[in-house]
Structure formats: C-alpha cells, structure tokens
Amino acid sequence: MCLSQPGYRNPAVRAPRFALCCRTGSTAEVKPMTGEKQFSASGVNLNYVEHGPPSAPPLVMLHGGAWRWQEYLSLIPSLGRRWHTYAVDLRGNGRSGWVPGRYRLADFADDNTEFVERLNAPVVLLGHSIGGVIALMVAARRPDTVKGLVIEDVPLTQESYRNVVDSGRAMFRLWLQLKRAAQSEQDLALALADAYRDCPGVTSAWILFFAGCLWQLDPGFFDNLLDDFEGFCAGYDCKQILSRLACPILFLRGESRLGAVMTDDDIAWLQCHCGNAHCVSIEGVGHLLHLQDQGQTPVLTAMLAFLDRI
Template identity: 35%
Template sequence: MEIPSQTAPSEGHILRRPALQTQVGTALVVPLPPGFKESFFSAGGVPIHYLEGPCNGPPLLLLHGTARDWNSFSVLLPQLSLRFHVFLPDLRGHGASGHVPCAYRVSQFADDICEFVRRVVPPDPALFGHSLGGIVALSIAARCGVSAVIVGDSMISPKNLTSSIYHTIFVQLRDLLVQGGSQEHIAHGIGKFQLQLPGIDELVAIAELPGNTPSVLLEWARSALQTDTDVLTMAVEGSAYDQWRPESILPQISCPVLLLQGNPELDALLTDFDVEAAKRLLACVEHIKFPLLGHALFMQRPDPVLTAITGFLDRHLCKSSAATD
C-alpha cells in the first residue's frame, strides 16, 4: 500500500528523541484482532493508520489517549465488534500514523478525524474517546454529524493536567524517550517513574502500583516508542490545548454524551468540578462514576465499562434509529 507523503510545519524547536522518528507502519507491530483489517487514510497529507472491524452494526469510532494507540482498546474489541462496525484510528503522532512536528493540538487531532468521519466512516457514528481521545471526540461532535459521544475520564479543563500525576508521567516519559533505548529498556524506565499519590507521603514507583505488571509496562513502552515526543512536550507545556475551549465547544454538541469518570483519588483526570461544568454546558448528558477505578478505566476492569458503553449506546442509538424511520 502506498502511504501518502506529509509535510511538517516550520515551528520552534522542541526537544526530540535521537534517531527514533519511526517510519510509518514499520515498527513494534502487534497482531490484528480477528476479523479486523488495517489501512491508511490521508488527512491533509498526514497518513492516518486505522483498523476497521466487521460490519456487525452501527458505526463506532474509538479514539485512544496520549502515547497510546488503537491497541489500548484491545480488551473491548471482542465484545464491541460483535455489535458494532468498529473503527480505530491512530491519532497523528501516535502508532503507525504520520508524525507532524509541533502540530499536536486537540484541534488538529480533531481536524484529521473529522475528515476521516466524513470520508471513510458510515454516516452518524458514535464516538468513544479515552483521555485525550475524549476531548478530541467532543471537538468532533461540535463540528460533525455523530450520533452519540462517550468520554472516558478525559480532562475537560486543561489546567487539571498540571496538578495531576500525568503531568509528571508525561515529563518523565518524554525525557526517557529522548534518551532512547529498546522496548524493554523503556518499560523498565517507566516502572521506575516516581509519583506523588494522594494521601501518601512517600513517592511511589509506577511498577509498585496494582495492575502494572511487566506485560502492562511493555505494552505501554511499545505504544510510547511510536509516539512523537512533541506530543508529550505540547501536552506538558499546555500548547496542545490552545484552541480547546469547553465553554464554547460543549454547547455546540446536540447529541447525547456519556461521561465515564474514574476516582480522582485513584489518579482519575475527570474531576467532580468538571463533571458539573459539563452538565451545565451539554444539552443531553449522562454521568457514571466508577469509585474503584482510576484513569485507565477499562484497562483495569473492562466489564463494568463495557456494560456502561453498550447500555448507553443501546438506549440512544435505538432512539435515533426510531426517529429516522
């Protein structure tokens, strides 16, 4: 398959990793899920890699978080692909999609995926975005025709990142990637990241936290190694959110929205304050809080999150279908 060329804007210097600008579609590949195929789509010259599942129902687009890729949703795919026509793009600068230095604003991610929705995905898809993918999904819903949006513990207010452990994680991860190394080396380094957790005086290493097994850290390292370090730099410096204005964007969304919130005391990014703000700004919104889950949500326990997703989509997609009959 021929991959479209891409152009990079000439913006200011940002710290970058040495000799690790991965060519599109070549490195650290994981097997495709059964029944899925992969392809590339050119969004304004940027190659966007995506997976497409079997046509088993209405279209559902899944959008991953920072320094992740389509494979972060792997635990949900066996069930979702039985009931939906699933699409999983890698956002620009992530996975096997193209890198565009200094061009990783939320609005630019949304530009790519809006074009993808208009030209590739069947009409009126539902969107589920985790973390970064959630605010990208909201940005898309304000501009494109979508049937429903599910937001997975996303940071509605950008200022929340600077006070969260993820600001520290992104800084340490960026610096680790700049130094370079194998997947195993990066996984070991991630496990040694020191975090200040609520209610705990001493710093805690990521590898010591429940669920962060060696295989989990290796998968995190795999996706991180395919991420342009500019993505992380723009996130920690705040420029990624320059045009993200929830107070003006959210009122433009007319479709139903489900907010999935983890427990802020367990590293979740979506705060109670932001939930209340979103409820005021959105026309049709539901909210589910998972007190035993952190920011990773379905990566920790897929079953309750899957139940929430399918229940919400069953209610609202059925209503939408009935209204058009």
C-alpha cells in the same frame, strides 16, 4: 493524555498522585497488529483498524495520548458485535505518521473530522482522555454527522486541563528521558519495569504494552502540550462545545482518589446544564477506566447500555 504513575525512587521525577498505577488485564497484552490500514488526512497518514459487520453503524474510537489503538483491544470484540468499529492511532502515536510541532488539539480534530467525513454515515465517537477531548471537538464541527458520544474522563475547563498537565510534567519528562536513552523497545521495557517496580498493581503485560506505545511515540508529541499550552488548547472550550451539541453523550469517570480527572463539580455542572448528558461513575478505577477495570465489566456494561439506546 493517558496517565500512569511510576513508582520511581528519584523524588525529582516522581509522578503526581493523581496519575495512579494501571492495573490492567487482557487489554495490556501485546497482540499482532493485523488488518491495519492507512488513511491520509491533513498531510499525515493515520493508522487504524476496523472490526465488525460491514453494514453495522460506525463507531470511531480515539485512544489517550501516548498510547495507540490497541488500548481498545478488550472492548472491540464486544462493541464490534453491533457496531463497525474503527480504532484510530492519533498522529504521532502508534503507526500513524509523525508531524513535529503540530500536536495541538486542533490538529488532532482536523485529522479525525476528515476521517469521520470520509465514512459518509452518521457515527458515534468514543474517546478516552485526550481522545475524548478530540471527540468533543469533532462533534462540535460536525453535529450533523455525530449521533452520539462516549467520553471517558476529560477535563471540562482549560484550567482543569492545565492543572492535569502541570501535575504530570515530571512524569511526561521521565517517559521521554527513558525513551531517548533506550536502544530498543526491549531496553525501554526494562527501564520502565525498573521505574515502576515500586508501584503496586503494574503487571509485566502492561509494561510490555506501554513500552511498545512509548517506543512508537514521536518524541516531540508533548512539545506543544508542555511548551505552549494556550496554543495546544486553542479551540477547546468544553462547556461551550456542549452547549451546541444535541446528541446523547455518556460521560464516564473513575474515582478522584484514584486519579480521575473529572470532579464532582464537573458532574454537577453537566447534570445542571447538559440535559443530553448521562454521567456514570465507576468505582475502583481512576483516569484509565477500562484499562484499570481488569474484567472490563462495569465500563463495558455502561457503554453497551448507552449505545443500545442510540
């Protein structure tokens, strides 16, 4: 899940330290959703948008949880010069369909494995947070099709994933509380603005963007995650998955003190056991990476340098 910390004054619902504020620039601006398409997969309609030369190799982009494909608005123009990008709304997010009770990692992987298969071409997957977890699972299912991975800040073990979830419970509950109380997207934006008003760096543009994401989110999106973590994570063993993958992989992480999920131990393990993995640490950002990187330069530069070698 994508993480952000509201500066809420009620200590009972104050979000954890690891999930720091989002300093966003153009990425957070709400833009018209044009050219969106629908794809039917695993009994749910998925919303997506594509951009780039029709003959270019496909790059499938998977956003973080509780967000939507517009998370990648700042990256699509640059990545779309060489790649044909497909930015997909996960089930329950954005304009994709709602499937109550079926928001497990395996469900998301089913959807996007089918999406990749329908492209009928070698693909690169780019995933942030839960989107990165899903990308890894899809690659493990279709190693013959996935020729490269860009993974932004994912937990490498179920234990670290559980720690992230447990630390974020109050925050997720707060999001849902505000969503259920709001009568409109505008009401939700006002409530978020109040909840985040003591959090430095949160802009009005980001508030509007996240309000739109949260307004479209299925309220049951977090049920599997919070109430049945073992079932939610079934099938995800990152280290086992990596042992089966031969394609080049770029791992991006921010600073732990700013909320990054990946640890120094994770990076050390990757460098020791995963010869096809390249790890890049980005200074000045936390878990949100390209959403916190106002100029998008360090994150985008690392992505482009990696993709140019594929």
